[in-house]
Amino acid sequence: MKKESGGKGKGERLSAEQRETVLRRAALDVFLEKGYRAASLDEIIRRAGGSRRTIYTRFGGKEALFKALVTEIADRTLVPMRQDFDRESSLRENLSKLADRLLSALLSPTVLDLSRLALAEGARFPELARAYFDAGPRSAAESFAALFDLARERGEISCPDSQTAAGQFVGILRDNVYLQVFLRLRPAPDQREREKIIAGAVEIFLHGLGTF
Amino acid sequence: MKKESGGKGKGERLSAEQRETVLRRAALDVFLEKGYRAASLDEIIRRAGGSRRTIYTRFGGKEALFKALVTEIADRTLVPMRQDFDRESSLRENLSKLADRLLSALLSPTVLDLSRLALAEGARFPELARAYFDAGPRSAAESFAALFDLARERGEISCPDSQTAAGQFVGILRDNVYLQVFLRLRPAPDQREREKIIAGAVEIFLHGLGTF
DNA sequence: GTCAATTGGTATTGAAAAATACCAAAAGAG
DNA sequence: CTCTTTTGGTATTTTTCAATACCAATTGAC
Numbered sequence: 001m002k003k004e005s006g007g008k009g010k011g012e013r014l015s016a017e018q019r020e021t022v023l024r025r026a027a028l029d030v031f032l033e034k035g036y037r038a039a040s041l042d043e044i045i046r047r048a049g050g051s052r053r054t055i056y057t058r059f060g061g062k063e064a065l066f067k068a069l070v071t072e073i074a075d076r077t078l079v080p081m082r083q084d085f086d087r088e089s090s091l092r093e094n095l096s097k098l099a100d101r102l103l104s105a106l107l108s109p110t111v112l113d114l115s116r117l118a119l120a121e122g123a124r125f126p127e128l129a130r131a132y133f134d135a136g137p138r139s140a141a142e143s144f145a146a147l148f149d150l151a152r153e154r155g156e157i158s159c160p161d162s163q164t165a166a167g168q169f170v171g172i173l174r175d176n177v178y179l180q181v182f183l184r185l186r187p188a189p190d191q192r193e194r195e196k197i198i199a200g201a202v203e204i205f206l207h208g209l210g211t212f
Numbered sequence: 213m214k215k216e217s218g219g220k221g222k223g224e225r226l227s228a229e230q231r232e233t234v235l236r237r238a239a240l241d242v243f244l245e246k247g248y249r250a251a252s253l254d255e256i257i258r259r260a261g262g263s264r265r266t267i268y269t270r271f272g273g274k275e276a277l278f279k280a281l282v283t284e285i286a287d288r289t290l291v292p293m294r295q296d297f298d299r300e301s302s303l304r305e306n307l308s309k310l311a312d313r314l315l316s317a318l319l320s321p322t323v324l325d326l327s328r329l330a331l332a333e334g335a336r337f338p339e340l341a342r343a344y345f346d347a348g349p350r351s352a353a354e355s356f357a358a359l360f361d362l363a364r365e366r367g368e369i370s371c372p373d374s375q376t377a378a379g380q381f382v383g384i385l386r387d388n389v390y391l392q393v394f395l396r397l398r399p400a401p402d403q404r405e406r407e408k409i410i411a412g413a414v415e416i417f418l419h420g421l422g423t424f
Numbered sequence: 425g426t427c428a429a430t431t432g433g434t435a436t437t438g439a440a441a442a443a444t445a446c447c448a449a450a451a452g453a454g
Numbered sequence: 455c456t457c458t459t460t461t462g463g464t465a466t467t468t469t470t471c472a473a474t475a476c477c478a479a480t481t482g483a484c
Contacts, residue, residue: 015451019461035335037249040441051462052443062442120247120332122395129395137388164412167388175376175383176349183334183341200376204420227481228430252471263432264473274472430481437474444467451460 020058023048027065028073032113036066036121067127074131077114080105082139091151092206098147099198102140103173107181107188111136115182141166148209157209165209172201226262232270235260240281244325248278248333279339286343289326292317294351303363304418310359311410314352315385319393319400323348327394353378360421369421377421384413 026048030039041062045052059065083101085094105111114132122129144166151157159165177197180186189197226234238260242251253274257264271277295313297306317323326344334341356378363369371377389409392398401409 041443042441049462051464053445053463054461056443057460116331116335119328119394123247123328126396129397133388133392133395133397137391141388161412164387164409165416168384168409168413168416171387171390172380172384174386176345176353176379178383179349180345182331183345184338185341185345197376197380200373201380204377204380204416206420208416208418208420226431231431253473254471261432263434265433265475266431268473269430426484428481428483430479432479433477435474435476437472439472440470442467442469444465446465447463449460449462451458453458454456 019048019050019054023050023054023058024069024072028069028076031066031069032073032077032110032117035117036124067125070125070128071131073114074118074128074135077110078105078132078135078139080111081136081143083143085143085147087150091147091154091156092202094147095144095202095205096198098143099169099173099202100194102170103178103194103198106173106178107194112182137167137170141170144169151209157206159209165205169201169205172204173197228270231260231262231266235262235266235270236281236284239277240285243278243281244285244322244329247329248336279337282337282340283343285326286330286340286347289322290317290344290347290351292323293348293355295355297355297359299362303359303366303368304414306359307356307414307417308410310355311381311385311414312406314382315390315406315410318385318390319406324394349379349382353382356381363421369418371421377417381413381417384416385409 023044027039027044030044030047033039034043039062041052041055045055055061055065059068080101083098085098089097106115115136118128118132118136122132141163145162148157148159148162148165152159152162175197177186177189177193181188235256239251239256242256242259245251246255253264253267257267267273267277271280292313295310297310301309318327327348330340330344330348334344353375357374360369360371360374360377364371364374387409389398389401389405393400
């Protein structure tokens with residue numbers, strides 16, 4: 001039956017801009033937490049306030065909302081993947097530091113959620129796959145490639161293809177421990193275990209790329 | 213409205229055993245292609261023939277059907293991951309050969325499909341995540357660990373923790389190239405490129421683990 | 425051959441959630 | 455202040471698909 005009063009004034013009315021901001025954030029959270037399919041508009045609306053109509057007039061629907069968010073999701077979540085290094089420090093020091101930041105990021109709940117989302121929905125949403133890869137693994141690899149290039153110029157390593165090596169270094173951090181965490185088969189390693197993983201990876205690469 | 217004739221005899225009737233075989237195969241295909249959620253029983257039935265009832269009496273429902281397939285899927289698909297090596301050959305040779313087989317398997321359409329399914333649905337079906345990891349990455353890593361152990365005994369490398377190193381070697385093969393293929397951002401590398409990837413990884417590890 | 429059990433095929437039900445419709449209230453332009 | 459536009463909140467429709475029901479036909483045991 002119809003209510004006698006259409007709007008009942010419980011929720012405050014926000015400006016279009018405010019509402020959109022709140023909506024985007026809520027949608028982003030829900031999509032990351034639940035994944036695309038399991039995320040329901042009801043849940044998003046419940047968290048954001050406002051109404052269904054807003055989503056439809058402003059975005060056009062669930063899929064359009066998601067697509068509108070994709071780039072933002074990837075960019076906002078994956079900021080820590082692109083890193084600078086200190087040209088004064090040693091290769092070992094830089095490599096360790098970058099690796100530590102990258103691994104910590106990879107294992108953070110938010111990035112894990114995003115990664116799961118990207119890998120699960122990448123087939124259905126190629127833009128997501130693209131945005132994820134570019135903002136994440138690719139830009140991380142570029143940081144490492146730049147570091148390897150610098151080291152090669154200095155004659156510290158012999159590394160004919162820094163791009164490939166960088167991609168492999170990122171890969172070595174996504175080892176079976178990472179995979180288990182991704183699959184929720186074990187909790188994320190603590191700082192101590194992370195350090196061990198990084199030390200191993202750094203050592204292998206420093207020797208492997210020919211540091212004497 | 214009801215049809216005047218219940219069964220119209222179009223499809224041949226298979227024995228229970230045959231029907232189950234056909235059903236399992238069709239279900240497996242659909243699940244691998246579409247993922248769990250997007251796979252519909254209608255599609256499975258359309259491909260397998262037979263009727264809904266068969267699925268419900270024999271398995272109990274969609275989820276039960278999927279679970280009944282999971283272990284079989286993982287085991288059947290991931291056989292090539294567990295490998296033996298030749299104790300007479302050199303470390304480099306063995307490492308290259310195992311890596312080649314593993315990488316080829318990882319990049320095969322079937323294994324890619326299964327991996328996507330496992331990573332996407334691992335949260336909802338922990339058994340799948342477990343079965344996938346154990347039959348795949350874990351057993352692959354065990355092969356490499358055994359190889360590293362042998363090499364260490366022979367004094368060819370210094371490798372205090374062969375398990376960790378093996379997990380990392382598997383990781384280095386899942387580099388950014390692999391990730392792009394996984395995300396369908398590029399086609400799988402051909403034999404030539406795979407060889408290059410493997411050569412790089414092997415070189416890094418051989419030096420990295422202290423072969424002189 | 426007889427008959428109970430199983431299977432094929434389809435129709436129906438039920439639930440979840442997306443898409444749409446609607447109306448009154450608030451916001452904002454003038 | 456007045457009036458148009460947008461928004462909030464809810465109800466309704468539509469869609470999708472799993473789950474179930476049902477009937478005839480086939481199978482297979484005896």
